[in-house]
Amino acid sequence: MTTEPKKSGSGKSAEPVSLRADLSKDILAIWGTIIRTSSVPQFLIDQYHCVIAWNRALEQLTGIKYEEILGTSQHGKAFYGVTRPCLADLLVDESFGDMTLWYRDKYMESAGADNAYEATDFFPYMGNGGKWLHVTAVPVRDSNGTVIGTVESFEDLTERTLLERALKLSNQKLNLMNGVAYHEIENKITSVRGYVELSRKSVKDEMAIKCFEAEETILKQIPELLHYTMDYQKIGTQPLRWVNVAGAVRSILSLMEISLLRMDLDVDALELFGDPTLEMMFSYLINNTLKQAKTAPEIRISFAEIPEGLRLVYEDNSTGIPHTRKHSQFKETIVKADNFCTKFVHDILEYSCMSIKETGDPDKGLRFEVLVPHGAFRFTDLHN
Template structure:
């Protein structure tokens, strides 16, 4: 409602100024024609022509045409129809219309760009601020509704406030400004703003340089996201603690069970009973191994993923494994992939599986190739391979002599960053595990 009143008041003021300029120009030209002055004073008519075309571009040409007709009538009235004066007046009238057409076109384009900017600025879901130099330092020159609401203020109250005062740490603004001066822009800087009521708001801030030493600053509220992440981390920490306690209790129970089984083997000599006790012992050992594996993977997905040099990961893994008579050659220099911090478990499991189940394995080779839909890392051995019917089942939970946790968790680790794995080797010639890395998930440095 207030904006409508302001537009109406501006329109009335412009109409008043335009009418005054027309009246003054015509009075001056009438006086000039009476005095015989016909060259200088007609230029006064350009003022209302330009004002009308700029302020009311859709009516600027019509206005200039009417003004030209009025000027022609004035010339005919005061010169008595002198041919030379009439021709000169017609030429000026044509120039009036041409000037109005050019100014109207430029004004329309300017307004279209301004409306586009205003629509983007006002309707953006991000808080947007224009920061300009001020006497006491950089100040908020303009802000949209989202930005003002983010800080618990109105756009009117926000204008003129010192930019550094918006941050919980005032030094953050100086750091942002320095980075903008250095590189021209800042993107996705996570920081904390301070609302008028003292509540902190976590935001992603981006900023860039504008003409006139101004800076455009945009903020995206991530408070809910960071709170959810914190709650998730706390929940995961509690679940980990519960899992650790449960695993310790289970390990203690299995150890006690193995002790009783060992006592039973010493006590009974009957072959049937001894076979039964041995089967119980093997089952207990499987439970024990599963508990040990889950200990290794208790932090799966808890730490943020990041870029990892594959060659370095493989080198560290092989240095910790016992590989008698087996060579591991990796040709993955300069390759980095975006993966969970537990990527080393992937390669250690694949290499250990080759050693444990390949029977005739003498070498493991790790290579990569770039495809149209990403990149493939191959871990290949020269062992007995895997039968066709078992290629997919080996990744299922609970399959295999070791309980199937190794390859099952390998797939889960890779899936965190949208990687997949499959077995493509030839039975009798060796196993080959192919890890598919999606576009954007790898880089060659």
Template sequence: MITLLYVDDEPELLELGRLFLERSGDFTVLTASSAAEGLELLGRQSFDAIISDYQMPVMDGIEFLKRVRSQFDGIPFILFTGRGREEVVIEAINNGADFYLQKGGDAMAQFAELRHKILIALERRQAVDALRNSEQRLSDIINFLPDATFAINTEGKVIAWNKALEVMSGIPASSMIGKGDYEYALAFFPERRPILIDLIQEPLDKPENLGYAILQRDGSVIVAETNAPSPRGVPGVFSAKASLLFDKNGVITGAIESVRDITESKKNEVSLRERQAELKSIFAAAPGGIGVSVNKKFREINQYFCDMLGYSEEELLTNTSRMIYPDDEEYRFVMRERDRQIQERGIAKIETRWQRKDGTILDILLSSAPLIPGDLSRGLTFTAIDITDRKRVEDELRIENEKNRGLMDHANDAIFIVDAETRMLIDANKKAQDLVGKTPDEIRTWHYTNLLPPAVHGRVSLYFDEIIRDGSGSQMFPVLDREGRQVPVIINATAISQGERQCIMGILHDISEIQMTQEALEFSNRKLNLLSEITRHDIRNKLTVIGGYLELVKDRPEEPEYSMYVRKITDTFQTISENIEFTRVYQNLGSSAPIWQNVHEAFFHACTQMDIQRVCVQSDVGGIDIFADPLLEQAFYNLIENVLKHGNKVTTIRLSARANRDSAEIIIEDNGVGIPPFDKENIFTKGFGKNTGLGLFLVKEILSITGITIRENGEYRKGARFELVIPRGAFRFPGNRQSDRCHILTHEKP
């Protein structure tokens, strides 16, 4: 339905016109009695066409037309008036009226003509709108093309200039639309001149064509590349495509050109060609096999690959890759493992075996990657390196390393290898692992300072510097064992190389026993010197006593004085004799270096040297060894003798041991009468007791050589309990023995 606005100041004409126009059923007519009312209606709703009288009060039809054209643009407007002056018609047409129709005459014919004019105006408007829409769509298409694009009409004036061209040239469309005289060439060249869009209908050999490096024609389309200066004065390479524009009748209406900056593309093409040349050179000169395979068939291989396998290029390219494997099992393994690694990491690296044409087996390091990541079907590129010689050398080195490792692990000394640069531990033999109580992997996380007390870190660092400079050296340092104890060692160090890594190998010889032996010998010598002095003093005093009594005897005193003097002389001689016997035993104290001795064996050997009738001897010492003077057995003998003499009907003697991190205790206890509390501190004093008073004193002296102390800690009337305290470093548990636990029971002879 077509909606019309009919404006006239005569109501009868308005009504009559509405009736005639709506009779056909094509129109709906709204009426207004003034131009102002008509403008108001136009502001509220849209109309397809306007019919207006000319002569109206306040605002005539021409003024109404001007207002409509200024506010509502292209609505068809028909001036329907009784005035027919020529100047009114001209003014109406000049201001955009579609038709001018004069009132009067046959009403039927008049309104039929009006209806006809309305339909013609509407058709024209639809055509104009369609053309505008078409032009707008074309303009939008051109404007949003990614390539810089412009168009000209047959007069050479610019009718389109898209945004991409604005960006490329820096010239806005508003400054270029409607310009001619080759103005558009200034966007690309320094002067006005014909460009590709102007050459579409020109022969290619015209001089104007010479500005283009490449020209190709396909009907009404021409394509070119040019090295001309680019927009904004920066040189570059451009691809241009120009084409003629035609109307529906095939008449040329203009031309269009699109321009693309291919400078980077050209650079990439050059780089690609250069890269391809480099790759081809690498492909030919690489010291290894290189190739491409598709569906397990060789598609391209280099000469090195052929020479390595002894096949011609033709033989390899006409066969599958199976031909170079020694057996199906190896081939299937490589295919399976290659696909797995590529799926997981994008690249595969496999050590495999290939077979030459002459049957020789080669060890190969094969690396593969898909030509297109993630798509194995498009093919693989691979490199193959012959590692046969390297594998042979590695096998020889492995055998040599295993031999050296065996020598290291069977060495009696701890051996560490340190990286000379980082000072990190990189290897250690079994003895070293036992020393620090760490696994090889744990040791490799250690710095050399983890082995040493902080006080010697600086000295050892300087020592390592000397080794690197001089090649070898030897010094004594303490190291820390698994329990944090300081162990004195002599470090014999040598600079060595492991491949390209500079290292220091240190051999740690434990001298703790040597030091303990030296300390024990020095201690025993001091004791012997002291005893010698004491013994000389005692014997000298006893001789003085004998001399005095001899003087008294010379006077021949009467009894009982005489017998008493003789008895005193005899007792003093006996005491001198016992002192001399003690010095005979004591002089052996410390004369030999201390040794490791099994407590169980030494104790029971001492038991066999005396008559222990009806006494049960028990041992539960757990196989402990102690570092003691060789007279340890004599010390045990004296203890057992003391128990048997003074224990008062002892029936059981028990030997036991216990240990912790810092010390161990050897316990000898009996079920005899025990030691009175007031005698406990004196029983180990020289001369204490009913007899010579030297037995337990000698026990204490023998044990003290290696720092072992003894005390009596039993309960009086329940038995004696002798506790030997062994310091850290002077006891060990080398392993279970058959005699770790046993009982000896002797019976009184019949």
């Protein structure tokens, strides 16, 4: 006696139950073979929540052999220490409404497949001290689109997450300590400078007066160093953006009380794509020129497009850099206060994927050449 195919609601012939079951087993068997040979930690459950594949990579991650868990429904206990549903269980039952109950705000729908989900969570019972894992669950369907199982994959984020958390905490500590230290030190220096000024005015001895003047000079340098360190910490704290060179330079000059500076700004509407501290870089270069200029300060900023991209040139008539220091000035690990400007400028540009070298004649002044790669510069009309 033959079994007649049942009619579906659409009028099409439906597959016999026994045939659909055999096809489902075949599909799951193929998936099981793929998972067992995968280097990604994965397991596969069927529609009854039984584990039918548990690969070697997952054995290494969990410490549980496939013989111990194959054919059971204890996979949740392997990750959470208690019997509870994994993402795979929720997907195989299509219980999407229970996602929030078990994963709260830690999950999201995956773009990799329909009704696939992923989550990042901490698993305290795994390994020594727990593990941070990124989990992705993808449903397995038969030819009719019915969910017959789920594959769950894992990525171990423990090391990266701990490093990110440690870095965030370190930054928070540094910002707090630097903020407190900066203001406290600045307040104390202001007080000491006041006493030094009073002392200098109250004595007549020339040697004592020279000592007080030297002390005042040193006290003036300390706040500058504090400003340097505070500015340096700003590198990399904001998203990269376009910086208009002419606009940045003019903004800096407007804040300075300069009467003798001669500026030749030949940059048209040039914009650079990099760290926002690029604006600060021009401030450092201009201040350095004002300090080191032997006569009335002169600055020229120009550019030229070259095969490698664009060459931005900063020239002045300040004290030049000796030939013996041209190649080492950007590589110093211990940076003196006098050399902080060049180190600061170099690191801003390096973070922005640009490079710098000094090519000036020491007797004529500084000449910095900045190489800007293609894609990191453009020309924009400021009036539009």
